Amino acid sequence: MNSIKHMEKPATNGNGEAIAFRDVYYRVENGSGASRELVSGVELAVRSGETLVLLGRSGSGKTTLLRLINGTLLPSSGAVEVEGRATREWDLIRLRRGIGYVIQEGGLFPHFTVADNVALVPTLENWERARKTARVEEVLNIVGLDPREFGGRKPRELSGGQRQRVGVARALAADPKILLMDEPFAALDPVTRAELQKEFRELARRLGKTIVFVTHDLREALFLATNIVLLAGGKVVASGAPNKFLKIDHPEVRAFAESLVVADADRVGESA
């Protein structure tokens, strides 16, 4: 019941921002008592309904930013605001149930059927059975899986691409306003990956969710994003819309741009 109440609240802070990072630092203590900064002074706003892609190399702090949004990590200083309220002030269980979350390989529970996996948050929220069943069917259809064929299967009986679709369906089940996606397509073969990216882009536009998408793949970022934020060493080093991003004069942007060129050159070389 509570979740419904909270979903009816305005999804933004009045400036059209669904999520905002205000001078956020995140440090971890390592064994010797010294601390290491994983996120340094991040200022960032995610507008309601946009797909913001966090791009960066491994260890650049992308996943840490995602985890700061759903409160599985809390900032060492500064504040992360979701729907106008700092994560520190949220009831974290409520906050997380209102945010869809997709990870690589879907993070599906192997002992649950597809339908039970998808129904996870509605079950936690004690939805009535009929409403839950109807919603599971609806979201499985949204991601292109026939509920009658796939609902009773276990995750191990699915292909990688199907698992990923179920992961997306599960994230959508309780109709959250925000989706967090952590390299969801990284483990897929290139063909399936391209298919899912294309479908997902259309889905994102149709559903109007606020999406924060983590990837290390510039091509994926350019394809999916309405806004790209490039991270390096826990700092935001560049940001911009896909059509302007590559023109930004920054060494890390150039490094990513070159990775694209090198990959293409390789491909041309192979086919010659």
Add this chain to the structure above:
Amino acid sequence: MNFWRFFLEHRAEILGATLEHLELVLIAMAIAIVIGVPLGMAIVHRAALRNVALGLASIFQTIPSLALFGFLIPIPFIGGIGKRTAIVALTLYALLPILRNTYVGLTGIDAALLEAAEAMGMTRSQIMMRVRLPLALSVILAGVRTATVITIGVATIAAAIGAGGLGTFIFRGVALVSDSLLLAGAIPAALLAIMADVLLGRLERRLKVV
């Protein structure tokens, strides 16, 4: 052939001792599971308790069984001569494999699953009951299986403190230098252990989530 005659002539006594043996094992296992599994769940998030519990259980396991029975005899309430002392000792022996496997099973869950569970707003107890426990079940059962086989063996020694069971035949056989008596205790005990191992092994495979 001597043995077979002995076995046939004393089959009622042997069966009685086997049932007595089973009773000791089943009661001890039930208590060990009721203590070991919840304790294993409790130590997942409590490091101090974990060290104490696993440490104590390991110590019990290292005490030679005959000595452990001996230690327990003078202790009031749980001690004395007879079944009760034997059950306490067998429970202490069974505890470590169950406790350790419960802990290992519950903490050996794929980190990505735990991350997903947390991110979707499951509480710690929901993660325990709906994710960790069902996925750890086969590992926990493997601990129960090890403990059962150990307990069936150790329970033969319980006869030394008057708890009955198949050990009675073995001890008498040793004292009287009678192979028939000895085997009348040893063979059923070995068969029990093998059967328990096979049956629990099957159950374990069935519970395994791939």
